[in-house]
Amino acid sequence: MKNTVEEPVLDYGKEYTYADYLQWRFKERVEILKGKVFKMSPAPARLHQEASSKLSRIFLNHFHKSACKVYAAPFDVRLIDKRKNSIKDEDIITVFQPDLCVICDPKKLDKRGCIGSPDLIIEILSPSNSNREMKNKYELYEENGVKEYWIVDYVYKTIHRYFLQGDTYIGLKPLIAEETATSRIFPDLSFTVGEVFED
Numbered sequence: 001m002k003n004t005v006e007e008p009v010l011d012y013g014k015e016y017t018y019a020d021y022l023q024w025r026f027k028e029r030v031e032i033l034k035g036k037v038f039k040m041s042p043a044p045a046r047l048h049q050e051a052s053s054k055l056s057r058i059f060l061n062h063f064h065k066s067a068c069k070v071y072a073a074p075f076d077v078r079l080i081d082k083r084k085n086s087i088k089d090e091d092i093i094t095v096f097q098p099d100l101c102v103i104c105d106p107k108k109l110d111k112r113g114c115i116g117s118p119d120l121i122i123e124i125l126s127p128s129n130s131n132r133e134m135k136n137k138y139e140l141y142e143e144n145g146v147k148e149y150w151i152v153d154y155v156y157k158t159i160h161r162y163f164l165q166g167d168t169y170i171g172l173k174p175l176i177a178e179e180t181a182t183s184r185i186f187p188d189l190s191f192t193v194g195e196v197f198e199d
Helices: 018-023 046-063 130-143
Strands: 030-033 036-039 069-072 077-079 094-096 100-103 113-115 120-124 148-153 158-165 168-171 180-182 190-192
Touching: 018 030, 030 130, 046 069, 046 100, 046 120, 094 130, 120 130, 130 148, 130 158, 130 168
Parallel strands: 077 113, 120 148
Antiparallel strands: 030 036, 030 094, 069 100, 077 094, 100 120, 148 158, 158 168, 180 190
């Protein structure tokens, strides 16, 4: 007889913390954004995974001799609640798993992932998460000082880039397959968009 673990029942009106997150055992991954819990897709689509693999290869090749580190999901990023300014598990109300992130400050890395904002985050849109990436995470990353945020759309084969100017994101024009994607904060990171979407 198989030993099964019963999944916890979530109250979507309740505020959760990283301490709660560490106790959960879900079949699917979950994220907590400002105390609100969101279940992630059970398994990303094949094209999502292909785009993720190609971007990971490009970024890992670029940063392999750099002090900056590249991490792909699943990799926990925790953000400190500015109201409490505490790194205690019970005081952290945001933990998420970006598809890809670049972190250049080694003090932000610990055995459980990253605590604090990555320098650059890439999220790949899926039908089940597009609203979250386009609104909730955009606002969260802007508010927490993620210097650069890219949204990759594998359906339309485009990349949207945003970079912080002061406390506000400035959007650059969307890039299509034959154009070149260049990072604002890492100007020597440059590649053809089509590389991400080619068969």
